[in-house]
Amino acid sequence: MAMKNSIYIILIGCIIAISACNDLDLAPLSEGSTENWYSNEVEINMSINDLYKPVFWGNDQVDWTDDWTYRETLTAITSATINGEWGTVEGLWSNAYKGISRANTIIHNLEISSINLPEEKMNQYIAEARFARAYQYSKLVSHFGDVVFYQDVLELEEAYSLGRTNKDIVMEAVYEDFDFAIAHLPVTYSNDEIKRGTKGAALAFKARAALYNEDWEIAREAALACINLGEYQLFPNYGDLFLPENRSASELIFSIPRSTALNYDLSVRGYLPRNNGGYAAYDPSWDLLASYLCTDGLPVDESAVFDPHEPFQNRDPRCGYTIVPFQTEFLGIMYQPHPDSTRVYNFNTGAYQANNDTKGNQLYASFNGLVWKKGIDQTWVDDFSAENSAIIIRYADVLLMYAEASIELNQIDQTVLDAMNQVRARAYGSAVDEASSYPEISSQSQEELRSILRMERRMEFAFEGLRYMDLIRWRVAEDALNQPDYGLLDLAELKTKVVDKGLWFFPSVPEIDENGIPDFSAMADQGLIKQLSNRQFDASKQYLWPIPTKEILINSNLTQNQGY
Template sequence: MKKYIVGLLLTGLSSYFLTSCYELDLNPLAQGSSENWYSSETEIEMALKDGYRHEFWPLDKEEWTDDYVYRETNSSIVNGTLTGQDGSVTDLWSNQYKAIARANTILANMEKAASLGISEAKINQYTAEALFLRASRYASLISHFGDVVYVDEVIDIDEAFNIGRTPKQEIIPLVYEDFDKAAAGLPISYSGSSSQRATSGAALALKARFALYMGDWKIAAEAAKACMELGIYNLYPNYSELFLSTTRNTEETIFAIPRSVADKITIGNGTVLNAISRNPGGWAAMDPSWDLLAAYTCTDGLPIDESPLFDSHDPFKNRDPRCTATIVAFGSRHLGYEYNPHPEALEVMNFNTGKMQKNNDTRANAQYASFNGLIWKKGIDETWLANGMDVDPDKIIIRYADVLLMYAEAKIELNEIDQSVLDAINQVRARAYGVDISATDSYPAVTEKDQNKLRKILRTERRMELAYEGLRYMDLIRWRLASKALTNKSYGLLYPSSLLIEKVTSQGGWFWPSTPQIDEDGIPDFSAMESAGQIAVLSQRLWNDRQYLWPIPTKEILINENLKQNEGY
């Protein structure tokens, strides 16, 4: 019997992908459904919906970047110890190829679809959707691994174990071609939901992202512009509300994978507990870094080491509004409590009771409160405390603000800087300030046209706008900044709290004793405060340049002699 490599769906899968409960890791040698599946339009729809599993659409992790701290611990990427056995490596490789194999199987069965009486228009749409799924997964693989195994048809198991890697320069045009066909064949929107299934705009947006990652600036600019010119996407008016679980399917969301508490598709209790503060019962272990706090410009548009508006003792004052929308400001109300990590703030207001209570968000009371005093706010509200501390916001894969910034970046790199570039950036910035782009007296509109200066502004804008969305990692990779950003130190507050009081707060030095300097790449320098003994080193980041490409999973190398490893592993 011919045995096909991973990817065919079992006939018992659920009629809707969110509620499917069959095992993802299907046995590739047990393909009983290959002969009798795709026998109706319903089954084809089910097969396509399977392509939207969360496992097939992973986001890169904040812990791989300089925007994040986990107490005194680094991830394997930040530690420079990534190997072919790492779970992130093996999961990305295996799940992307499962998705690709299933897309290829759908495409191989489109002739059967014609015999079922399905209209040519529907067949073309289904074909385009499968091409979208395949292109997006190859884009993910190439962005992380470089040269990869390229398969665009169903192959048998013997072929699978003997095929080598194809140079990415040969695959990239094929991925673009798939995205183009998808954009041409997919609808602009669906009735009732335009962001939870592939659309023409999603194909154009993800093509733009892939081209940007590959440094194909002209292709990126053209794809982003085509997405913009569809005229159906707009920036959601309220940046803070955009990421809440109560805000779904907005006109800014181009493509998202939905979650549902009812269907037990959530971000996970552990993620919630690690992100929220300790007073309402969280752990505050995985937190924004000081590097990220330092990245937000002041309300005059200048970095903190250049702006007269910045006060290191009150670091949330006079900052771009996305700062306090992303990181909880000291003294503000958060999840029903005042948030204050000050070592002498032994009590805080519990707004639920209207009374003061013990403050578990200061390390003076709770040793494992945030080690650097910062906690996440973006997307977090009281709904995170319900359902056993689990929550179901949409997993936003790409949104319109990103498309605007990608368009601007591509045009900057082409040195084709015109008003459309400034408008793209200013639309994003004005929305952050809650005003129209024309209200230039109410936000620091960008007017700079020098390529080098505008490049720096754009990169800072991306960091402010897209923090905590899984995009910083690939920005560091493609800008080749990981070598700098991930080889410096991660800093936090002195501990025990008596030392923090002695060295900092009693001297009037809270929160930062002085202002860190920001270099041309947006990297802050806290060394003066470290040398003065005013701050603590939480960890030394130890990035290894071999990690600009991930290793091929070790088990794949062992079973296929034609599969060669990336350099340095």
């Protein structure tokens, strides 16, 4: 890494005092600190591998959305208290610029390197760095809008004087980087366990970046090219796709392996039922449960087959794959939150035991009766950690991005319907041409398909970190996140007002809007459900994040986003 007159800018203006100099991270352990570092492929690969650190990759948090309940707790986003001092804002900005600076350094050194490598191999390495840089800039733009933009290794003084660049200019560079990566990255690597950028990943991320920027034609073209690679296919069983043993499934285009040994795993007790030693605190919301379509393809407020007292019956199968259905075995124990079910069957011991997942026994059982199922298996219980891959992008997303971009362009044909139906048919365990075995999508109305597509994405990608940006880019966060989060009444009222009157589980049917967002206010007005928290979203500013405060303080050329 060249260090004569320039240094890595790991995050722009991230120091106010001398103590903050540690943030500069001038010489990562994976790289040398002299001019001759890039002298062989081992050193180059060490530098490239540094770009794939988990901290540089990932989707957004589920708890920023209406898919999530954490008892009576809100986040900075769902309470409308987000500001430039929030650690998450600082962390996203900081880590993105660390990744960008390291990518810039790699590109610069490879371009001037005298190492004797075939041009094809040298271009592949440069393509990996440009792939990573494009990803980081696209993430910054989607959250902050106009951002600091540079593609060189900068001197310190220059770095602290840069202002923000119009996001359209940044996105042009993002597309150029992705295009270089698409041209020079391999379709696959010889070692299946290697998780590095591929041609398909570059196409998929380009499609996502364009979709988030409403560049519909670019998104459609990139998604279609990814589909036409023929490299990816939907995993046959939706529920099994997310389990640890399927971390190399052909549907996964780009993912980051989790590993306890590498100190990158997920602390899981907040997700697990109390009967299995968990806390049942981080739970799916009622909003999410109500949003799944019924087996006739209709939302719950339009379907003749929906019974609010048996909310898991006659639902899209992804509902039961994502949220544990009542009175079913889960992790070896029957899951039943009904307040009268004070004992449940343990399939591991062959005996009944006290049921700690009901308010009838346990005050801190799930506050809304729901727990997550997606991707969770016995390994979570054995070690209270998860080693499922962190899925960043998969083939189902590419199919639905192709469909969405086509719908927004009003270029609707059979390929669009086929893309959506492939995703839906897989959920039912059906082939796409077996229309009688799943609710086939057949409308060619732009308005109807837009609504269907939005509901489809919510069902397909719950718990995967895509919901937040969907709410933001569709401009419906103000609808979804300005509604209270509801759960079960306290035990005494729950029994007298709901259970004893035969109204368990949902007392009635919530209304669903065209974006799949439910309205529980009628039940709340009748005193039949409990408000857990009052979500807030300030539409005047929250569609963009604030620039970190310390960046503004140290750099007079940086401007803040409106409202912060």
